[in-house]
Amino acid sequence: MSMVDVRTDSVQDLPNLSMVAKFSVATRLQVLDKNGDECGPAQFSQTTEKDINQLRSVEEKLAQRDWRDLRKKLINLDLDNHQQIAEWLTQAGYVPKPEELDELKLARTISPGAESLEKARTMAEATAIEPNLYEWPESAVTNEIVAWLQSWRDVVRWLMDIKTERFRSAVNAAFALDEDMRVTYGIALQAAFEDREVKGLKHPVTDFLRALKPPAYVDTKTLAACLTGVGRGERLPAYFQWNADGKPSVTVHIDTPARAIVMAVHVDKNFSVRHWRTCDNCGAGFEAERGTHRFCSNRCTNYFTTNARRDKLRVLSEGDQEWQRLPAEKRKKFDRWEWISGWAKRNHDTQIDPAWARKCVTKGETA
Numbered sequence: 001m002s003m004v005d006v007r008t009d010s011v012q013d014l015p016n017l018s019m020v021a022k023f024s025v026a027t028r029l030q031v032l033d034k035n036g037d038e039c040g041p042a043q044f045s046q047t048t049e050k051d052i053n054q055l056r057s058v059e060e061k062l063a064q065r066d067w068r069d070l071r072k073k074l075i076n077l078d079l080d081n082h083q084q085i086a087e088w089l090t091q092a093g094y095v096p097k098p099e100e101l102d103e104l105k106l107a108r109t110i111s112p113g114a115e116s117l118e119k120a121r122t123m124a125e126a127t128a129i130e131p132n133l134y135e136w137p138e139s140a141v142t143n144e145i146v147a148w149l150q151s152w153r154d155v156v157r158w159l160m161d162i163k164t165e166r167f168r169s170a171v172n173a174a175f176a177l178d179e180d181m182r183v184t185y186g187i188a189l190q191a192a193f194e195d196r197e198v199k200g201l202k203h204p205v206t207d208f209l210r211a212l213k214p215p216a217y218v219d220t221k222t223l224a225a226c227l228t229g230v231g232r233g234e235r236l237p238a239y240f241q242w243n244a245d246g247k248p249s250v251t252v253h254i255d256t257p258a259r260a261i262v263m264a265v266h267v268d269k270n271f272s273v274r275h276w277r278t279c280d281n282c283g284a285g286f287e288a289e290r291g292t293h294r295f296c297s298n299r300c301t302n303y304f305t306t307n308a309r310r311d312k313l314r315v316l317s318e319g320d321q322e323w324q325r326l327p328a329e330k331r332k333k334f335d336r337w338e339w340i341s342g343w344a345k346r347n348h349d350t351q352i353d354p355a356w357a358r359k360c361v362t363k364g365e366t367a
């Protein structure tokens, strides 16, 4: 009897199998260092019951993160405001590297009076307020972290802005880029090995950019990584299971907040009917429940409609003055309100309903 080898790298498709896909994001806090590099889950050496309870309540909060809401906050984040960035990082589930936090505390408490670093350290320990390990301090927001946030914030914003069709062709182009890079490196490597020069070898990213035409501020590397995967072009681990009714499902595991947000982009671009919009009044990004929503809030709706009405009244008033200037014979041939309506359309591209015009003018609202 021969041994059956179950180790295999071949992948089999399961056609016609309808499955529920679930996404699970780790509730562990993630360490982000001062260079804006993600360094894996945070380790805490909790000893007291108080510490353990505190960490547990933080993780319970992390389990309830709303990725669409965090994505919206990220897109609208004011990157000059370090306090706002610190709050976002806390909500998303990032903590600074413990050593860097210590350095920071020390630097802040060293007084000019301390004779030595050793003395300063003792003073720092004596005066340090109990730090909250689970909150991002504003002072730990570095320029590198801001740059990192900006590079993938811009990518997320652009991807949410483009239409589904364009999103799909962007995914396409990113995979083609991946393939082209491999081929190009192969050719270059082979040439170097044989000690000969290759001429006319262009960088594959040229084609990628030509196909996609992303705005100049979007970082190409981050963009490609967010299109072929959820930030680093890697595959995600998943568990396959079925419930008591035999209904199968796959749970995909995501380790970091940044990747969870990119995953939320892919989910909404490919499978959901949500509309990402830019508010017509304040310019903030928001999710519209219906395709017709133009404003992020009631406040913006009111503000805009009030202003729009004011603009319309101004056009009406101007149109009525033009009407008064017409020779009497000409006026006899037209209905005043119809004429003003036509004039507004021609000169200001503004829709004015004749009945509304009459009501406003007779009530003196244009005065």
Ligand SMILES: [Zn+2]
Binding pocket: 279, 280, 281, 282, 283, 284, 295, 296, 297, 300
């Ligand atoms: Zn708004």
